[in-house]
Amino acid sequence: MLLQGKGAAALAALFISASAFALDRSALEKLASDDNDEKIAAIAALVAEGDPKAADVLKSAAEGEIELDGKKVEIVVNNRVRARIAEALSVLKLLSPDNAERHAAATALTGGADPAMLSLVLKARDAEQDPAVKKLLELATAAMQLRSEDKETRLAAIRALAGSDNKALLVEAASDADEDIKRAAQKTLRAMDDRLVWGEWLGLAFAGVSLGSILLLAALGLAITYGLMGVINMAHGELIMIGAYTTYVVQGWFRGSAAFDFYLVAAIPAAFVVSAAVGMLLERSVIRWLYGRPLETLLATWGISLVLIQAVRTIFGAQNVQVENPAFMSGGIQVMANVVLPWNRIFIILFAAGVLVAMWALLSKTRLGLYIRGVTQNRSMAACVGVPTARVDTWAFGLGSGIAGLAGCALSQVGNVGPDLGQGYIVDSFLVVVFGGVGQLAGTVYAALVLGFANKLLESWSGAVLAKIAVLVFIIFFIQRRPQGLFALKGRAVEA
Amino acid sequence: MKAALPIEVTAGQGTVLYLDGISVSFDGFKALNNLSLMIDAGELRCVIGPNGAGKTTMMDVITGKTRPDEGRALFGEAADLTRLSEAEIAQAGIGRKFQKPTIFEALSVFENLELAMKADKRARTTLLSKLSSEQHDRIAATLTLIGLRNGADRIAGLLSHGEKQWLEIGMLLAQEPKLLLLDEPVAGMSDHETERTAELFLSLAGTHSLVVVEHDMAFIETIARKVTVLHEGRVIAEGDMNKVKNDPRVIEVYLGR
């Protein structure tokens, strides 16, 4: 550390000693001119002096104003000039004594920069002590040398870029007029591809699992209310939305307190309880009267969903609300050069797995679970042996609704929370349950994961919308081939 | 929409229905296990067996509701029922009465019979079809036969259970099938009605073939000439009532070991 600090100081001294204390007035005049090429030359000139004041001038220039002879002058900054200014500022930051700041600046420059600033970057590279930053600066100089006049320099740059992950840089060179350059660039590109392909697959797999876990959370509650109880609950999405809003409210209570990072500890049970309570209320007041009439249930619960959406709009407003991640959930782990796994996604995957295990345990190990399975399989027989079927219905529906609330709590960590949140999930979650096979918990899990993967896989080569359409069409055809879903039992029970 | 009725079956001589080595399994459970059965023209056959013996599954296979994993079901001379749809099988001349009376509850008694009556049943023709006076007479005759002559305009859903049973039998007759499959036809009927049903079946036998599945042993004894006993998806005994009653395997199945 000490050594590096010294190095940085020495580096800064190097620049400062070489510079005049006043900024070059001619450069400032050029910056104020109308010609964009002149402006860009001026930027390079300002940077070449390495004066720390240059940074202030450039910052204000980016906002369209510079000070010339004590007067403010407005200048026009287009995108090209703005990009150059950004590069120049990065170059200037290479002088910073702060390791992290130099690292960030060097990272920003790996995409290449105006060759006029090359000499400065080269100097910075040679003086750099931190190996990580030095490596980045080597890539940056290579990226800048890529457009050099000299063929050998270019070839060397291409070879140097083999260590980079930025394919875009080489794409232009890969169709260069010069055969040698072209071949070298293509070779390097292929090598890059080979190296990156694993990362891409890993990223895709993670995205698939992540989407799958979200679908699973959204569908797990339905697996109980629809899959086991046979209730078509079109307001399921709104129960998810209520869970998300509950999280928002709880987060509001914790705001400003030291325990803010732990608000989820309170929000998770709160989301469950609120959604479960709303669900039980609905079951008692509306759904109970419609058992055995699925199409009517569908319409009535759709009406409920409209009322819930409007109620939330009335209470919280039609705009999306902000739910902040706790600090420990922002950022991610970098597992490979081109793969970062965000913490909030990882959290959701683990959360979905946890909910799944808890639900399985509840259904298979507890008395309530036994009752629920009994009532859903043979209502009259269950009633005969003394199971309070009506109450079990209410509890089961509450359980499914509560799980929807948990899904809402999780979704609030990765997406927008607004009154329409639930509408986006209802088609998906029904398809997951139907695809997996009604009454099949395992089927729901597989279906969610398969659909998550399929969606992300298709997305990677056809775009998000077409992927979504393709998945919908696939399920439509699948259901027609196998109306019982992936994992349904065939036989007399299904026919009835 | 192609024309239905791809086969014409000639009844009257020899075997009407021949089930040959039919097997059906549901998730590993063998509902029918290499079942073979022959029904002669004009025969009245009773099929009995404990719950789960495969009686209903057998009917499902004959009427096309369930496709067997193995085996053939021949109707008349050549038609393989396992390749026909439910509608084609019905048009070929097999009528089925369900265990639970299924009639069209929202329609009137008359309309129920009208729909069941033998006619061109393609979608196109039903749009334009009108009842001929001869068809009216036939429906009227059926109404008389099932004792609903005065209830022709009643909504079928409002009939009593017994009346529904009779209406369904009437619908079956209006279809003019060559083979009737009857799943527990007298369930829920009064003694008097049961007696009349027995008479009806006996009068139908000869011109029609009937397969009756029934739990009511008294009823079986009144009508049975030949009885088939199913157990675990296969035939374990066949013959007249006395022979079957004294078969040791049948006794074991019914009384337990």
Next chain:
Amino acid sequence: MSALTLNQGQTPVNGLNRGPSLFWRLYGVKGWLAIGIGALIAFVVFPVLNLLVPPTSALHISAFWVTLIGKIMCYAIVALALDLVWGYAGILSLGHGLFFALGGYAMGMYLMRQIGREGQYQADLPDFMVFLDWKELPWHWSMSDQFWWAAVLVVLVPGVLAFVFGYFAFRSRVKGVYFSIITQALTFAAMLLFFRNNTGFGGNNGFTDFKRILGFSITAPETRMALFVITALTLIGTFLAARWIVTSKFGRVLEAIRDAEARVMFCGYNTMHFKLAIFTFSAVLCGIAGALYVPQVGIINPSEMSPANSIEMAIWVAVGGRGTLAGAILGAGLVNGAKSFFTVAFPEYWLFALGAIFICVTLFMPRGVMGLLKR
């Protein structure tokens, strides 16, 4: 709406007597009288009060009302179409909004071409294509400047889609709620597709700013009235055709399918043909309704395909009373009338009201308003 007074006509099934003539088979005296009154209002009263009576007069009917009633009549056609499949055959389609929108888009393409060079960019291509920097019309727009071709598409596109989709669905015996869910997924997928700019139907914004239809100015009162009258004519025609279907043996087979499909099959009917026929016919009716709707309302965009729209169509039928044709018209009128009222008077309460309608109708009025009237 005239439908308020419509009587379902006494079903002339006195089983053992010969049936009546076709005319009386459809409706009794009261029924025909009601239809006559409806026709009188649509073909005489509205045109006269809108075009001939000066706007200063208290009796004048404004363009607002002509458009509103015209729009509701389009919805009534949809409700009739949905009632045929749901009320009679028991198939609840939650994708009828798609067929409606497809008919509307087919007509909209023609209307876009009729704008000619009067768009914002004064180009030969529709504005949105200029905006996307397209140089020529995509293939599916060829011939879209011909009215007859638009008319063919209005019928053909919803019809073929419904036939193909229905064929696969009914052949594999998808029924009940499953069918509802996959039709919903179908319209959802179509909506996503139409939202894309590259699909070539104007993306988010869809089609609007129409100028002419068949050379007539689309905002001229005479054109609007002509559209109104044509819509009324179509509605009455649909009503009679639907009545003819449900009073035929075909209609009775549909009801039988609704109540006990397996039994119908064992009677020797191929139920798939019946379901496919009525589903396709119903989709075509929706397409026609959509085509009449777009020139009157002046806009069509992908939100017409949102699943919410299709479910709302089901509630029109449920409010009026499933399985009664007059009820479908009545329900479409009541719900949309209430919607027009609420969105002007209390916009923030409309969803509460609509939600309450959904809940109350299913819980307390399973036979809808017609059921209450009959009692």
